[in-house]
Amino acid sequence: MTVGVLALQGAFREHRQRLEQLGAGVREVRLPADLAGLSGLILPGGESTTMVRLLGEYGLWAPLRDFHASGGALWGTCAGAILLASEVTGGSPSLPPQPGLGLLDITVQRNAFGRQADSFTAPLDVEGLETPFPAVFIRAPVITRVGEAVRALAQVGGQTVHVQQGRVLASSFHPELTNDTRLHRLFLALAGERAY
Numbered sequence: 001m002t003v004g005v006l007a008l009q010g011a012f013r014e015h016r017q018r019l020e021q022l023g024a025g026v027r028e029v030r031l032p033a034d035l036a037g038l039s040g041l042i043l044p045g046g047e048s049t050t051m052v053r054l055l056g057e058y059g060l061w062a063p064l065r066d067f068h069a070s071g072g073a074l075w076g077t078c079a080g081a082i083l084l085a086s087e088v089t090g091g092s093p094s095l096p097p098q099p100g101l102g103l104l105d106i107t108v109q110r111n112a113f114g115r116q117a118d119s120f121t122a123p124l125d126v127e128g129l130e131t132p133f134p135a136v137f138i139r140a141p142v143i144t145r146v147g148e149a150v151r152a153l154a155q156v157g158g159q160t161v162h163v164q165q166g167r168v169l170a171s172s173f174h175p176e177l178t179n180d181t182r183l184h185r186l187f188l189a190l191a192g193e194r195a196y
């Protein structure tokens with residue numbers, strides 16, 4: 001089984017390392033053709049406005065939606081979670097709303113923890129894990145609305161930060177920046193359910 005990491009910008013190398021630590025085959029994805037034969041794809045953290053622009057330049061919007069429709073698992077972390085959302089808030093009021101892939105029925109608010117709590121690490125209780133996960137938040141978004149089909153799996157201070165809808169996972173934090181590989185392992189299990 002091979003999984004991909006979207007490698008346009010951001011923390012894709014760290015995701016790659018975690019996946020390789022677990023023995024998974026990993027491919028960096030930059031072009032539509034790179035998606036062929038993958039079981040899952042991680043969209044990393046970074047800067048979502050930049051990634052939105054690059055998705056257009058590399059012609060990836062429709063291929064990513066097709067990848068999802070054909071059963072590929074997706075996991076967006078931080079900026080990647082913003083890319084997956086059906087609605088994005090928290091951008092500049094003078095700009096049109098930032099577009100998303102719309103593969104996850106959530107509203108996500110960018111930079112939601114404000115300046116004072118710009119970056120922090122919190123032990124996070126995640127449904128499905130026996131002990132807390134050390135979650136690193138960096139100018140993180142929060143999920144302010146979850147659709148009926150979406151399960152909220154973790155919260156910080158009453159804010160939802162980790163969700164699942166079918167074969168799509170999204171996390172507000174950076175799971176690739178710690179040595180804890182449990183969430184990557186769960187993602188590989190989800191991706192492995194794809195039949196080839």
Ligand SMILES: NC(=O)CC[C@H](N)C(=O)O
Nearest residue numbers: 045046047048078079139
């Ligand atoms: N660490 C991150 O991925 C930050 C996300 C960034 N604030 C954005 O809106 O895209």
